[in-house]
Amino acid sequence: MIEHAATRERLAALHHDGFVLLPGVLTAPRITELRSAIDRLTPVGLDYQGLLDDHYKCVFNRDPFWLAFLDLPCVIELAEAALGADCHIIGQTAWRSRPGFIGGDVHADYLVMELPEQLLADPGFKLPMQVCTAHLYLDDIDADLCPTRVIPGSHRAGRKPRLGETAWHGREPEPVLCRAGDMLFFRSDLWHSGSRNRTTDRSRYLLQVHYGRRMVAQKFSPYLAFSFNPAVLAAATPRQRRLLGEHEPAEYD
Numbered sequence: 001m002i003e004h005a006a007t008r009e010r011l012a013a014l015h016h017d018g019f020v021l022l023p024g025v026l027t028a029p030r031i032t033e034l035r036s037a038i039d040r041l042t043p044v045g046l047d048y049q050g051l052l053d054d055h056y057k058c059v060f061n062r063d064p065f066w067l068a069f070l071d072l073p074c075v076i077e078l079a080e081a082a083l084g085a086d087c088h089i090i091g092q093t094a095w096r097s098r099p100g101f102i103g104g105d106v107h108a109d110y111l112v113m114e115l116p117e118q119l120l121a122d123p124g125f126k127l128p129m130q131v132c133t134a135h136l137y138l139d140d141i142d143a144d145l146c147p148t149r150v151i152p153g154s155h156r157a158g159r160k161p162r163l164g165e166t167a168w169h170g171r172e173p174e175p176v177l178c179r180a181g182d183m184l185f186f187r188s189d190l191w192h193s194g195s196r197n198r199t200t201d202r203s204r205y206l207l208q209v210h211y212g213r214r215m216v217a218q219k220f221s222p223y224l225a226f227s228f229n230p231a232v233l234a235a236a237t238p239r240q241r242r243l244l245g246e247h248e249p250a251e252y253d
Helices: 002-016 028-040 064-069 075-083 230-235 238-244
Strands: 019-022 053-056 088-097 131-137 183-187 204-212
Touching: 002 019, 002 075, 002 183, 019 075, 028 064, 028 088, 028 204, 064 230, 075 131, 075 183, 075 204, 088 238, 230 238
Parallel strands: none
Antiparallel strands: 019 183, 053 088, 088 204, 131 183, 131 204
16 A cells, blocks of 8 residues: 555656656665676667767667566556556666766657647646656766756646757756666656766766557667567566567557
8 A cells, every 4th residue: 555655656746747766776786786787788789889888778688687677666566657557668778878978968758749838737637658767877876977857847848848948947957866776767758868977987877767658669679670589588577578568469459
């Protein structure tokens, strides 16, 4: 009952603010395991390793190790509450951002359609979510270690930011400062941005999990050449197999 109440509160925050921070999702041993696993990754398909950052897509398909992070307790309940009990993943990405890394500008990841802002300002109207992202932080995030920045409530803008637009209703992006093991869960229409790694000796380690509604297509890199790792499928639980795309037949199947 307590967990159901917590999920309802977090879902309400997604509708009101567009994001919610969950503390202590990962334990210290899990954080160490994940950092080491990211250090062992090598590029596949459209992955890249750069001078300032490394970006590995679809890591769920590398090894059964990554499956546990698709349906973490508290996180999966929130994903299913926000996107439906038949939601699935549309990606799982590992990042390593080195000193000097430059984050992205203010943007919204995905918007189904533009809507009048006055409609979204009505407190009686709740815009359904289509895609949400979980950021699992593997470092203590301070102002210098590329914090994610969010504009609370900006999902109610009804559109993406215009070129050069950095605020919504006078609200500038606010840094999400948190501890290693915390998780930021946000909806895809929230205005947010990355930021610089201003440290001289620390890299930010981050694991992203992207969740979508049943009818949001799974576009797994490298796309037409993608195939599931048999070892991953053999190790997956029924819920994890559904998250990977094993659904009950529906109208368009």
